[in-house]
Amino acid sequence: MTTSLGLFHPGTSIVHRAPAGLKLALLVAAAVGTHWLGSPARIGYAALGVAALYALARIPVRVAWAQVRPLLVLMVVLGAFQTIVAGWRAAVVIVGALVLLAALAALVTLTTRTTALVDTVVRVLGPLRHVGVDPERIGLLLALGIRAVPVVAGFAAEVRDAQRARGLTASPTAFAVPLIVRSLRHADAQGDALLARGFED
Amino acid sequence: MPLIEFEGVAHDYVVGATGGRPVVHDLDLRLDEHRIAVIGGNGSGKSTFARMLNALIVPTSGTVRVDGLDTAKDARAVRRKVGFCFTDPDAQIVMPTVAEDVAFGLRRRGLSKHEIAERVDSVLSRFGLAGHRDHPAHLLSGGQKQLLALASVLVTTPQLLVMDEPTTLLDLANTRILAETVRDLDEQVVVVSHDLEFIADFDRVLVFADGAVVCDDKPALAVRHYRALVESR
Numbered sequence: 001m002t003t004s005l006g007l008f009h010p011g012t013s014i015v016h017r018a019p020a021g022l023k024l025a026l027l028v029a030a031a032v033g034t035h036w037l038g039s040p041a042r043i044g045y046a047a048l049g050v051a052a053l054y055a056l057a058r059i060p061v062r063v064a065w066a067q068v069r070p071l072l073v074l075m076v077v078l079g080a081f082q083t084i085v086a087g088w089r090a091a092v093v094i095v096g097a098l099v100l101l102a103a104l105a106a107l108v109t110l111t112t113r114t115t116a117l118v119d120t121v122v123r124v125l126g127p128l129r130h131v132g133v134d135p136e137r138i139g140l141l142l143a144l145g146i147r148a149v150p151v152v153a154g155f156a157a158e159v160r161d162a163q164r165a166r167g168l169t170a171s172p173t174a175f176a177v178p179l180i181v182r183s184l185r186h187a188d189a190q191g192d193a194l195l196a197r198g199f200e201d
Numbered sequence: 202m203p204l205i206e207f208e209g210v211a212h213d214y215v216v217g218a219t220g221g222r223p224v225v226h227d228l229d230l231r232l233d234e235h236r237i238a239v240i241g242g243n244g245s246g247k248s249t250f251a252r253m254l255n256a257l258i259v260p261t262s263g264t265v266r267v268d269g270l271d272t273a274k275d276a277r278a279v280r281r282k283v284g285f286c287f288t289d290p291d292a293q294i295v296m297p298t299v300a301e302d303v304a305f306g307l308r309r310r311g312l313s314k315h316e317i318a319e320r321v322d323s324v325l326s327r328f329g330l331a332g333h334r335d336h337p338a339h340l341l342s343g344g345q346k347q348l349l350a351l352a353s354v355l356v357t358t359p360q361l362l363v364m365d366e367p368t369t370l371l372d373l374a375n376t377r378i379l380a381e382t383v384r385d386l387d388e389q390v391v392v393v394s395h396d397l398e399f400i401a402d403f404d405r406v407l408v409f410a411d412g413a414v415v416c417d418d419k420p421a422l423a424v425r426h427y428r429a430l431v432e433s434r
Contacts, residue, residue: 007297010335016388033422115301136309140295143305147297150339189292192257197295197306198277 007150009110020116021124024110030104036095040089043096050100050107057111066107068099075099114143140199143190144190155182205232205254205391212249222247225412228263231320232391234281236383236402236418238426239393241409247365247393249407254391255283267361284359284388288366290350291339296299299333299341299349300325306357322357328382344375351382361389368396397424 010016015023037043054064076097082091109117118139125135159178167175210228218232225246239247252258253265267271272279295323296302312320325331328348333341338349338354347367354362364383367377380399383390395401406423408416408430416426 007337008335011221093402113301114297115304143296149337150297150337151291154339188291189287190295193285193287193293194295195257196255196280196287197293197353198280198309 007109007146009059009082009114011058013051013057013111016109016111018111020086020112020120023112025110025119031101034101037093037097040096041058043100046100047096048116050103053104053107059110061105063110064103065137066112068103071099071102091116109146109178114146117146118143140194143163149152151186152179154184155179155186158182204266204268206233206264207253208264208266208354208402209266209328210253210260212258213261223412225253225409227413230407230417232405234402234404235389236405237389237391238403238406238423239409240395240397240400240406241390242431244318246411247409249412251285251365251391253279253394254361255285257285260434265373268376281357282359283361283363284285284354284357286350286354286362287349288369288405290346290370291345292348293353294338294346296333296357297337297339299336299338302338302349303353303356306353310357322354324352328352336407342375343370344372344378347371347375347379348382350361351379355388356385359392360389362386364390364392366393366395368394368399382401397427 037046073096078093078098079091082094120136121142122139125133125138129135156175156179159175159182162178163174165173207228209231213223221378228250239250249258253260253272254267256272256279259265259273259276267279268282270279270282270362280432294302296305300321303324304317307320318358321395322331322379325334328351330345330349330352333345338346341349347370349362351362351367365380371379376396376399383392384402392400392403400406401420401424406416406418406420407414408423408427410430415430416423418426
């Protein structure tokens, strides 16, 4: 199984060419701005805006859909709960705002090289060196987080295939345990690799 | 070639509170050949030996020196001289795209963006990966991933390259590509391998058994010794 979730999608659009710092700043502003998305109509307008940004970035529909698809189950559960306790309007607003924010965050990673994101984070956090923060380390964590998405998705697919091959029925425990063990082993091996590549401090 | 020296080296893995289990012992070696292979059975100490070369593991007794640097005292300097390729390239690939992963090793080296881009382009062309520059690294084939791992190490211009079972996940065609690539390297190379054909034209072969070097010879004689060892067990 392969995934395009949160991975750079090469292109030359204006969204791709925009500075990483500007995109991250606008993402933060959008997160703050969700406070004003108080009605289903406003969510609809915001959705049109996000769709327009994806079109401007020339992101294929298949890739765009892959960004929000993993949220579906969680959003359906959240939407049902909100409908019961606060009504359908509140459910649309809360679920809509979360999905749109996730889509915007994905658009940033789809149109920005990880190196540019890391460089921006390192630059922005630079002044914190004086209080003992290592910006390079935080940038590295960001890069490893993005890289981990397809790796763990691949592990999950292999574990599912192994279960099917052995005729096992879907069991959360039988799925989660080998997935966690493989992920931890991978993290251990990647730690060694980082040491070997000179990132020991 | 940098001189690799092992003097009275042993390494124990800690097992509970009862003490250690020796993994390698009595290693006294001086290695300055261009291409050195390490063969032996599973658990014979080959990978521990390889990991000692760039200070991923330091000896519990004795001294390992690479180009005069003690791996226990100068780990950071040693790692600048010694590149390491792991069996599973997926564990080694840190960045999401091919070019970014190659460039990753050059961070913190004080190079300008222009210099980094030049070096990355050069090494990607050398390994036939220039057409995959912006591709997601996880979508490469197994052979391409191994070449990417190798490119990401060599872009940092190490003096010594250590490879731990680099052909384990490769098919015949990719094994041949890797063998030709390793043959053409100017850097000193130490390869741990189960692939006896891969190391057939190396300059020196160490045979490991039970944590010690039991044969140290040219490939033909060392492989013959290794086969006899396997058949005698």
